[in-house]
């Protein structure tokens with residue numbers, strides 16, 4: 001059966017305000033986790049952010065949280081292998097997963113990351129949604145597809161967030177959306193609405209805030 005993927009509609013005033021309020025309060029770094037035993041108590045829901053190295057994940061988290069340098073943009077892609085937890089006031093944990101798919105990362109590092117990711121995704125009952133970031137210039141790559149399959153197997157809903165949309169034309173945007181929608185057809189855990197963002201220009205940031213506030 002064909003799934004009908006669409007863009008997330010603009011939030012209504014109430015949802016927008018909820019999103020604004022959630023992120024008006026300071027978001028703080030809680031801890032970096034390298035093993036399941038280090039996860040904070042599962043006392044609230046959480047959402048996490050995943051994506052290939054350099055997809056613009058740190059920039060997106062910084063834009064969402066109105067902070068310049070909350071999520072440290074790592075200079076050595078693939079090096080930071082921690083799951084970083086951030087707290088919102090009265091809302092979910094924001095969880096920043098290490099970037100994947102960096103070709104030059106040592107095999108041992110990749111394997112360790114995959115093992116931790118698997119345990120995290122299948123073992124965290126409070127994980128409500130995974131935002132999978134996809135670079136609007138590149139669309140869904142094989143390495144993204146592997147992660148999406150892992151999410152399918154873990155039965156965790158994921159929502160695709162296109163990043164850096166300011167870098168492409170309207171025509172390219174239509175093209176990449178087609179590619180992404182096609183790639184998502186075989187992923188039952190995909191949420192049917194996509195979000196198109198630019199951390200640089202602010203596109204989609206309020207929408208994403210409203211989505212996160214709506215899950216809380």
Ligand SMILES: Nc1nc2c(ncn2[C@@H]2O[C@H](COP(=O)(O)OP(=O)(O)OP(=O)(O)O)[C@@H](O)[C@H]2O)c(=O)[nH]1
Nearest residue numbers: 054055056057058059073074077099164198199200
């Ligand atoms: N034009 C444009 N550039 C962006 C945008 N978001 C991120 N970038 C740039 O893309 C590069 C990577 O962004 P980061 O936010 O560091 O990416 P990351 O996914 O956190 O990277 P890793 O730490 O390697 O996992 C940086 O040079 C950013 O300035 C965007 O919305 N528009």
